[in-house]
Amino acid sequence: MKIIDTKISEVKLLEPTVFGDERGFFMETFRDEWFRRNVANRTFVQENHSKSVKGVLRGLHYQTENTQGKLVRVIQGAVFDVAVDLRKSSATFGQWVGEILSADNKRQLWIPEGFAHGFYVLTDTAEFTYKCTDYYNPKAEHSLLWNDPDIGIKWNLTGEPNLSAKDLAGKLLADAVLFD
Numbered sequence: 457m458k459i460i461d462t463k464i465s466e467v468k469l470l471e472p473t474v475f476g477d478e479r480g481f482f483m484e485t486f487r488d489e490w491f492r493r494n495v496a497n498r499t500f501v502q503e504n505h506s507k508s509v510k511g512v513l514r515g516l517h518y519q520t521e522n523t524q525g526k527l528v529r530v531i532q533g534a535v536f537d538v539a540v541d542l543r544k545s546s547a548t549f550g551q552w553v554g555e556i557l558s559a560d561n562k563r564q565l566w567i568p569e570g571f572a573h574g575f576y577v578l579t580d581t582a583e584f585t586y587k588c589t590d591y592y593n594p595k596a597e598h599s600l601l602w603n604d605p606d607i608g609i610k611w612n613l614t615g616e617p618n619l620s621a622k623d624l625a626g627k628l629l630a631d632a633v634l635f636d
Contacts, residue, residue, distance in 0.1 A: 457484070459494060462553045467539050467571070468495055469555055470527075470564040483562060485529065486587070495566050498525050500587040507532075508577045508584070513602055513617035515574015516540055516626065520633050521596035523569040525589035533582030534558035535575040538609055540600060543570040543635045550629055552609050570635040572600040574623075576611050598633050601626035 460469040472483040492498070508514065516538065518524075528537060540552045556578070557563050567573050575584065599622050602609070606629050611617070627633075 457490065457494075462555070464539070464541055464548045464551060464553050466568045467553045468566040470495070470566060472562055472564075474562060485564070486527070491527075496525065496568060498589045500527065500589055502588040502591055503585065504588065504592075505583065505585045508582055509618070510577050510580050511615060511618045513574065513576045513611070513613075513619055513623065515623065516572035516600040516602055517574060518542060518572040518598055518600070519590070519593055519596045520598060520635070522590040522593040523635075524592075525569045526567045526573055526586045527564055528557065528567065528573070528575075528584065528586040529562070529564040530557040530559055531583045531585055532559050533577065533579035534560070535577050535582050535584060536612060537565050537575045538573070538611075539565070539567040540572040540607060540609070540629075541570065542572055542600070542629075542632065545636055546570070550607060552607055554609065554611075572598075574602060576613065576617060599623055599626035600632055601628050604628050606630065 458471040474483045538554045541548045
């Protein structure tokens, strides 16, 4: 597996070695000891799978208790995946990283604790899976406003995004609950 640095050093793009021929392909998507040694010394406790249609924008979500690191990948379709640094003490506070994840490129993104996370669906549908370092806690979940001008994410939208009520009510970075 190849590790590709992003503009925020703690966020890593992982590119698997794919073995394929006319019959299909095989790739290793995760190995605990390799991940701990090369990316982050974390234990994953939950894995989630979602499916969304083109134009859906999910996020930017984070939890202030049961804070989650996430290892995300797309198994069908393509998304533009985004992580925003919400750690006040960080040199990259308020900055974002965005990467296209797709079933074709087979890349994964490691998003450590202290970041908001979201994605925008680029294809007719996309299936998205992610491992989490802590359990989902809806009482501690927050949503950062996807289009906060102080963050300036370039989503590359094709029309108005399809948002949930929770995401429409996201907070601006200036009003958000943050990490120290």
